[in-house]
Amino acid sequence: MKWKAIVLPIVVAAALLAVWAGVWATGAFHESAFPSPLAVARGFGEEMRSGRLLNDSITSLFRVVCGFLLAVGVGVPGGLWLGQVLAARLAFLPIINFFRNLSPLAWMPFAILWFGVGDAASIFLIFLSVFFPIVLSTMAAVANIPAVYFRVAEDYGLHGRERLTQVTLPAIMPQVITTLRVTAGLAWLVVVAAEMIAGRDGLGFAVMDSRNGLRTDLLVTAMIAIGLIGIVIDRVLVQLTKIPSVRWGYDR
Amino acid sequence: MNQLVSLQLKNVSRSFGEVDVLRRISLEISRGEFVAVVGPSGCGKTTLLNLLSGYDRPTSGTIESSGRRRMIYQQDGLFPWLTVNENIGLGLRQLHGEREREGAVTDLLRLIRLEGFERHYPHQLSGGMRQRVELARALAGESDILLMDEPFSALDYLTRMQMRRELARILAERPRTVVLVTHDIEEAAQLADRVVVLSERPAQIRDQLRIAAPRPRNLTDDEVVQAIHRILTVLGIEHEPERATEMERTL
Numbered sequence: 001m002k003w004k005a006i007v008l009p010i011v012v013a014a015a016l017l018a019v020w021a022g023v024w025a026t027g028a029f030h031e032s033a034f035p036s037p038l039a040v041a042r043g044f045g046e047e048m049r050s051g052r053l054l055n056d057s058i059t060s061l062f063r064v065v066c067g068f069l070l071a072v073g074v075g076v077p078g079g080l081w082l083g084q085v086l087a088a089r090l091a092f093l094p095i096i097n098f099f100r101n102l103s104p105l106a107w108m109p110f111a112i113l114w115f116g117v118g119d120a121a122s123i124f125l126i127f128l129s130v131f132f133p134i135v136l137s138t139m140a141a142v143a144n145i146p147a148v149y150f151r152v153a154e155d156y157g158l159h160g161r162e163r164l165t166q167v168t169l170p171a172i173m174p175q176v177i178t179t180l181r182v183t184a185g186l187a188w189l190v191v192v193a194a195e196m197i198a199g200r201d202g203l204g205f206a207v208m209d210s211r212n213g214l215r216t217d218l219l220v221t222a223m224i225a226i227g228l229i230g231i232v233i234d235r236v237l238v239q240l241t242k243i244p245s246v247r248w249g250y251d252r
Numbered sequence: 253m254n255q256l257v258s259l260q261l262k263n264v265s266r267s268f269g270e271v272d273v274l275r276r277i278s279l280e281i282s283r284g285e286f287v288a289v290v291g292p293s294g295c296g297k298t299t300l301l302n303l304l305s306g307y308d309r310p311t312s313g314t315i316e317s318s319g320r321r322r323m324i325y326q327q328d329g330l331f332p333w334l335t336v337n338e339n340i341g342l343g344l345r346q347l348h349g350e351r352e353r354e355g356a357v358t359d360l361l362r363l364i365r366l367e368g369f370e371r372h373y374p375h376q377l378s379g380g381m382r383q384r385v386e387l388a389r390a391l392a393g394e395s396d397i398l399l400m401d402e403p404f405s406a407l408d409y410l411t412r413m414q415m416r417r418e419l420a421r422i423l424a425e426r427p428r429t430v431v432l433v434t435h436d437i438e439e440a441a442q443l444a445d446r447v448v449v450l451s452e453r454p455a456q457i458r459d460q461l462r463i464a465a466p467r468p469r470n471l472t473d474d475e476v477v478q479a480i481h482r483i484l485t486v487l488g489i490e491h492e493p494e495r496a497t498e499m500e501r502t503l
Contacts, residue, residue, distance in 0.1 A: 151307070152329045155322065156342045170333035248332035248375045 035217040043217035044224070052206070057225055060195065060202040063119055064187045064233075067126025071183070075131050076176065079138020080168065089139065096132055104129035105193055112198050121198040122191055129190040130183040137179040141172035174249020177240045184237055188230045203229075257318070258283045258397055258429035259304060264313035265454075266299055272454035273299045276313070279448065279457070283396075286423070286430040288440035290483060291450030291458075297433040298401055300455070304431055305399050319396025319429070324386055326402045330374040336361070336385050337370040343392025360388040363422060380411040384418060391422070397429045404439065413471070416442050420467040441479035442469050449486045459486045 017037055023029070024036045035043070047053035082089050104125050111121040145168065153159075153167045195204025203226050210219035241250055259281040266274040273296040281287050289297055302308035303315055305323050322343070323329075330339050340360055344353045361367050364384040374382050383403060390398055404412045416439060423430065434440055440447045441463065449459040461482055465475040484490035 146327065148325050148327050148329050149331065151323070151325065152331070152342075154307075155305075157345055158342075167331070170331070173333070244373065245333040248373055251375055 032214050032216060035220055039217040040220045040224075043215065044221045047218060047221050053221065053225060056201060056203045056206045056222070057229060059119075060191050060204065061229065063122040063195075063202065064126055064184075064191050066119070067123040067191075068130060068184060068187045070123070071127045071131040071134055071187075072180065075134030076138050079135045080142055080164075080172075082135065082139040083142025084168075096135060099128075100132035100136065104190055108194070108197055111194070115198075117198055117200055122194040122202070125194040125198070126187045126190050130187050133183050133186070134179055138172060138176055141175040142168065145171045170245060173246045174241075177237070177246060177249075180240070181234060181237045184233050185230065188226075188233055192226055255318075256283050257281070257316075258285070259431070260314075260316045261303075262314045264303065264310045264315060266296070266303060266308070267311050267454075274303075274310075275454040275456050277455070277457060278313075281429060281431065283429055284427050286432070286443060286445045287448060288432045288434060288444035288446070289448045289450060290434060290437055290440045290487075291455060292452050292487065293435055295450050295453050296455040297435075297450065300450075301399050301401050301431065301433050304397075317397065320394065321397045321399060322390035322395040324390050324398060324400045324403045326405060328374065328382060328386075328406075330382055330386055330389070332374050335371050335373055336366065336377070339374070339385055340389050340392055343389040343395070346393055356392060360392055363391075363425060364388045364418075378411075379407045380415055383407065383415060387419070387422060391426050391428070395428065397431070400430065400432045400434075402434050402436070403432070405434070405436065412436075412439070417468050419443065420469075424467070437480055437483050438471060438476075441476045441483065442471055443467065447479065447483060449483055459483075 021037050024034055028034075031039075044053075082092060107125060107128055111124050115121040115124055149167055149171055150163075153163050158166055191202065192204035192207065195202035196208045199205040203222050206222040207219055207226075210216065210222060240246070257280055259279070261277055261279045264274060264277045265272070277300070279287075289300060291297055299308065301323070303310055304317070305321055306317070307323075331342070334342070337357055340357050341353060344356050347353050347356060357370070358367075361370060364387060366381060366384060366388075369377065369381070374385070377385070386403070404415045407415060420443060432440065432443065444463060446460060446462050448457055449461075450456070451458045459482075461479060463469075463475055463479050465473060469476050481490055485492065
């Protein structure tokens, strides 16, 4: 079982690489529109030596972390509030649904007008894209806590702050962690789009810059970096599901 | 209220809007007594328990209680994010001193025969084990009255039978006043000192019978079988023996 999990993905990746090389070898596309694997490997080396790939990756990650943490910091408390207070839910749910269905990319022009080109515009767009799903999911998780937990809390004298930290929060934790994983992926998608238009650096900018310079080898290099970092982000967040006190939410 | 009385209901009625759920129920439960409340489903057994626990208030009549009340719920009431140790520890919150609490938890784990499981989480335990932890949590910290809402109804048949035995054994070691609400008439007959039979809604006390035989009792003991028969007769499910023998003759 174990070796299959390592060997099979390598076989698939190698096959994909072979198809890529095969299509390139037919010469159906012009070299400038379809780089060879070798050209991409050279481009990758070039980007690593100049340090640009690393810088762009760090820049993009920084923006994602900022926008994401900001959204979690506001969204989780917001969701807790909405989940507990019916009037708040009635008041805010329609407007939250409105914004949730509005692509964050539609905010791009305003992002640039308000924050200029740079970190703030991207962080703003990332915040907008993940804030609403986090609020809604936290709210749903709170509303779905079995009533018996609150009865037990009452019986054993857990009130107010203790009830929040020892009952409500642990009860929603598994679902919140799942939401964090999904929205972190979303944030990583959005940062590339944001930087393509509202950035002067970052991996999204690298994609756009390579296109403008007709360097498709560097374009593919940036794409590979984006995909790999996305996997790493999820691998990091999946560690949260291994905390003993949240395992109950997944072992079913 | 007399010192020997744990719970006392006088003419207690409870209605929800137009619906009368309980009507003029009077009941006195002595210290250390095990009372089972049975009745048709939906007759207000859980409402009665909610009144006894103080979670709900009667529409009229009075309820008095003396001592710390603890409820054991139908569904899983253990917190899944806490270990067995921590769940039991919830029942000991009023005890000061880490040492004292640890000692109490160890004693309770021994009592429910789950030594070695202190660091397990509820989802790693079987249904019967979880219900024993629930029991330990309710027993912890000098509780006086246990209110049980169909505590074994989610368990399979054999585990349920074992849990009755466990409960009898545990109560022998840690005597408590118990009110057990159940639709399981065998359970009531096997465990209770007194069985209170409720009528359909609005629930009134239809009959009360005392079962003097000491615990643990076998399901097949004469007293238990007789009690089951009497309860089922009161509920209109079984008929009087004369007719039964008549039927046997015709067969």
